[in-house]
Amino acid sequence: MPLLSLALFLFHESGLDSPFIVPVAGCLMILGIVIAGVWSSNRANEMRSRERLECIARGVTPPPTAEELAIMHGKPTADRVRRRANIRLSGIVVLSAGVGLVAFFIALSAILQQREVLSGAAVGLVPLAIGLGFLIDTRLQSKEMSESNSSSSSSDVA
Structure with a gap:
């Protein structure tokens, strides 16, 4: 019981009972989704470039990208x-x-x-x-x- 009252006291005093907690949490969630998307896209680009570099290191001609095909x-x-x-x-x-x-x-x-x-x-x-x-x-x-x-x-x- 004292642990529960301590938790309620900390929750009440920490500002988590503010009416702004839901909008702030929503904004943080959106920010997290955007950051995850950017990280995922950077990771995919990094993997593509690593594959191309490995092809070049083995002496194999890497396949052209979509942009290179369009230019050709x-x-x-x-x-x-x-x-x-x-x-x-x-x-x-x-x-x-x-x-x-x-x-x-x-x-x-x-x-x-x-x-x-x-x-x-x-x-x-x-x-x-x-x-x-x-x-x-x-x-x-x-x-x-x-x-x-x-x-x-x-x-x-x-």
């Missing part, structure tokens, strides 16, 4: 194409979320018959603008990729 063939890397597709998908999702928020607040204003609720529709303009920016970026990347492909094919002809 004059095509955009799969990473650039995948990145463009991911940006387009993100743009569509965020744009749809913005439209959904605006529609929600307009419908809520109509249901409640209160005009002040329409100010919440302005919240939807932020993701709407971000989504449009993503889609514009995708369009610009597509143009750049087509221009680089056409310039590389015209240099092949000459």
